[in-house]
Amino acid sequence: MDSLEEIKKNALNSIEKAADEEALKLLKIEYLGRSGNLTMILRGLKDMPEAERRVMGALANALRQELEGAFQNGEKNLGAIAKTAHFKQEKIDISLPGAKIPVGHLHPLTKIKKEVEEIFISLGFEVVEGPEMEREHYAFDALNMPKDHPAREMWDTLWLEPLKDRMLLRPQTSSVQIRYMEKHEPPFRIIAPGRVFRYEATDVSHDIQFHQVEGLVVGEDISVANLKHITLSFFRKLFGKDSQIRLRPSFFPFVEPGFEVDISCAQCQGRGCSVCKSSGWLEVMGAGMVHPNVFKAVGYNPKLWRGFAFGVGLDRLAMTKYKIPDIRFFSENDIRFLRQF
């Protein structure tokens, strides 16, 4: 059996020379493991005479402690060396381009909405909003469409459960006219942009949800001339100063007389193309003079006040302006579509 001195010399020597943590582990087993050199000596102590055992025991235990410390140091050193080696291998190429942070932007409908709002603000209008979930009173009754009136058929309405409260998803922004007039006195000019819903089979020009901008101007002597002037100014600011409009007689229960407003096709300057189906005109807006029954429903005196109202489809405007062929693209969330704006 080796002497304690020899064990110490060999152990410390080997620990110092150990190439890596694995080698150190094996050495530890060799010296301090269950059948290691030193362990054997410590085990043999019990067979020694008392006096010798005391001396040997103290020495052997001291050596055990010393070796444990040496192993600990060795482990620490090798660990540090391994780390440095790893860092040395890692290379940073500062000439590589940095990681791009994707930057979002506004949805085309938000863009057109902002543009429309700015134009109307410049024409002296205030922007107001109303709820998408609406009461029957605001969506129909107060707009001169009593219960069971066949004109309600013009809007394929999505009713909400429970039906006892007669709530619905508003099929048009015209309901905001009523909500505003209930709380304000004329004269005023407002627009109300927002989302509307229809129970509808979808195709390239129809969706179950789309967006409108409602307009309402009430004053003492408002006439169709004002309606024409404001709508023409609006379309010229949006589509260019050469735009023309025409009014065709139409029916909406909340106006009398009612009109369909067409704009000259910006694509072909009215000459006729596939966009305007060779007619030279695009149907973009419903409008008219506010019906006396609507004024009565909000407590205005129809003999005192006159007004005009209009409703324009935002999606249709964006499709015309940005040449978008399918209304459903707006809500599909296809990033390839959205990236183009």
Ligand code: DAH
């Ligand atoms: N709300 C109508 C629709 O959704 C559009 C409209 C027509 C609005 C005439 C008006 C109006 O304010 O006077 O079809």
